[in-house]
Amino acid sequence: MKQYQIQPGKDAIKQIELDAVALAEDEIKIQLKAASINYRDIITRQVTKQEVVPFSDGAGEVVEIGSKVTDFKVGDKVIGLFFPQWMDGPLTADLFKNSRGAGKCDGMLSQQISGKASSFIRFPEHLTYEQAATLPCAGVTAWHALFETPQPAKKGQTVLIQGTGGVSVFAIQLANAFGLKSIVISSSDEKLAKAKKLGATHTINYKTTEHWDKAALDLTQGEGVDIVVEVGGAGTLEKSLNALKVNGVVSLIGILTGVEGKINPFPILTKSLRVFGIYVASKAMQTRFHQALADHNIKPIIDKTFEFEQADEAYQYQKSAKHFGKIVVKG
Structure with a gap:
């Protein structure tokens, strides 16, 4: 599989090829269909001190499940949570340390992503993969800002x-x-x-x-x-x-x-x-946000979509601030 990594100290990303990894019993593997970029991804790329897969946000199809996973099946359409461990309640210092696309926690700009089943969630059926890829950071942050304070x-x-x-x-x-x-x-x-x-x-x-x-x-x-x-x-x-x-x-x-x-x-x-x-949201907030999107048939606004090989162009377009809505990279 192909994935991107941020190069520390260079404000740059590089594409590499890796072998697929074996799943733990409580993990799932998804095939990326789309990822979206946030302003936070620009800052992370500039300041990170270690190699990490960028982009906190992405959506994909479940292609493999661990032996003890019961919440998902192959073929399910899911997104990854921004905070893989924040299920509910207040944000804590320990939960804060683990967010996708920063520090030691790889993000979603990879053709395949594996992780604990609890760190993923299905998205509303009326959305495409590209639309769903915008939900884990920007979407739920807006929801939190208005309705979860x-x-x-x-x-x-x-x-x-x-x-x-x-x-x-x-x-x-x-x-x-x-x-x-x-x-x-x-x-x-x-x-x-x-x-x-x-x-x-x-x-x-x-x-x-x-x-x-x-x-x-x-x-x-x-x-x-x-x-x-x-x-x-x-x-x-x-x-x-x-x-x-x-x-x-x-x-x-x-x-x-x-x-x-x-x-x-x-x-x-x-x-x-x-x-x-407001710093993104828990899985419980994400669940309520998804229900609101479904109830009101809200579809995210995508300004521009880039191919996987054009990931660096997506960064530059985000930096230009010309966009209205979200910027997406296909898987």
């Missing part, structure tokens, strides 16, 4: 969504399906038009409207939004806090604007705001 979104509330990348487009779709009003910000009028077609209630171009936090307040009659899906990080967090209503929530997901910045804690204090760090 201690203060989950409720019908009629307003959510501010930053950008139109993978997580953000999922958030637009979920907000629309669950009766939330949404305000989407982007620097591209073309992307904002696409967001509107997906169901965004309002859109703001943050290049032409520098004070988008004030614009969001105006759109909510000065009250503020209930939730912000925060993917920018240090460079956008202060305005996100300004845009929130009293008792509002920031679901803090990304660091696209970097990690250094000065944050004024005054709005958090005076408006009793909640800031929840």
Whole structure:
């Protein structure tokens, strides 16, 4: 089989060939059909100190099962969990150490992937392999940000969504399906038009409207939004806090604007705001997310698909930030 490995210190990947490995009694083997890339994969490629198979996200067909596996059969369509060991409950330091595509835990950019059966899950039947490959990180992260915090979104509330990348487009779709009003910000009028077609209630171009936090307040009659899906990080967090209503929530997901910045804690204090760090999800959350996709017939938005041999081109396209939705590599 062929697989990719990140080359430490070179910001590069290489393709290698390996012999198939024997399964343990509690493992399954899948044939990769599609994998998807996330911003996290770019960072991992730049900073990893050891060889590791990249891409946390992938979908495939079960081609072999261990002798004690009862939850799957050959032919099942599955995805790999981002955190192979996080089944339910809160994220712990030990669970955090083991995530696909980083550290010592190989990712999904391999023609065959083997692992404990518990670290895989079937995906909704109405989805293709390419669509399903987008679910383990970006998809369920959006679900977590909206509906799995201690203060989950409720019908009629307003959510501010930053950008139109993978997580953000999922958030637009979920907000629309669950009766939330949404305000989407982007620097591209073309992307904002696409967001509107997906169901965004309002859109703001943050290049032409520098004070988008004030614009969001105006759109909510000065009250503020209930939730912000925060993917920018240090460079956008202060305005996100300004845009929130009293008792509002920031679901803090990304660091696209970097990690250094000065944050004024005054709005958090005076408006009793909640800031929840969102780092993907457990298998239990993934299960609930899949049910929501099936119930509402939601299909992930794929911007562009690359062949397996074009994996490096997928990285470059992700870095360009030209995409609307997800980028997929075929198996």
